[in-house]
Amino acid sequence: MPLNIIHDANGLPRTILTEPNGSSAEVLLYGGQVVSWKNERKEELLFMSSKAIWKPPKAIRGGIPVYFPQFGNLGSLEQHGFARNRMWSFDGDTSSLPPANNQSSVDLILKSTEEDLKTWPRSFELRLRISLSAGKLTLIPRVRNTDNKPFSFTFALRNYLSVSDISEVRVEGLETLDYLDNLERRKRFTEQADAVTIDGEIDRVYLTTPTKIAIIDHEKKRTFVLRKESMPDAVVWNPWDKKAKALPDLGDVDYKTMLCVDSAAIETPIVLKPFEEWKGYQELSTVSSSYCSGQLDPWKVLQGYHSPHPVNH
Structure with missing residues (x-):
């Protein structure tokens, strides 16, 4: 299917994926970033900051930015790496991926530049396939080491999800797990609650x-189901009111209608030998959820979501 490339008001090239049921996704070449995902009723499912800066070299706050080759702020690299504020290209090499049947997809690539090699002296190719099908948005990232020596990296897909009211949201599937708390200098804790709810940063x-x-x-009455492979960690982030006011590219009350739940490989960096490739997988889907006795039964939501993979719970 030929790609329709349009340029926005800031001159940034983008393409729009559509599928027969009426849902759509908008993908920028800048950052290889999904900036919009609408369901068949044209409701926006991803959050975009009201003060997002749409001009390079700034990263765009919202949608699904790609964090590579690092998560966080380490060494001489930009915060969360450079992939999210570089111009990507369309990729013709999709030989190692299955054909995209019954879906609309785009393949992007980012390669190391002379400039990037100065701050991160490792030669790589980062590919990303973004596919849209009814009720589902899939991202498949692949990193190939094109260097003659091994390197390691951390990686995340940051999912800015649009929610009605942050105080009303529950995250299921993380109960009893250990987590590193970035507000407490990465101290390790164990989740005690039966669901993660948000009432502060x-x-x-x-x-x-x-x-x-x-x-x-x-x-x-909507549930996002995040399914992921080869990204064992999950980041949960909301800045709340004080931090939101301190972030220049986030509206003061934007925190109320957003929640980030990311697919990530952070705790144990991924190591690639020369010419080796790592492949991740993320699928976001939505299911409508109804109340039962005032509470959702998330177990049924997770069980009722058919997948060839067993549910870990």
């Missing part, structure tokens, strides 16, 4: 997480 890296996590929005 949160910035946690949950470890050894299941392949499936449910984000339940009571008010919208």
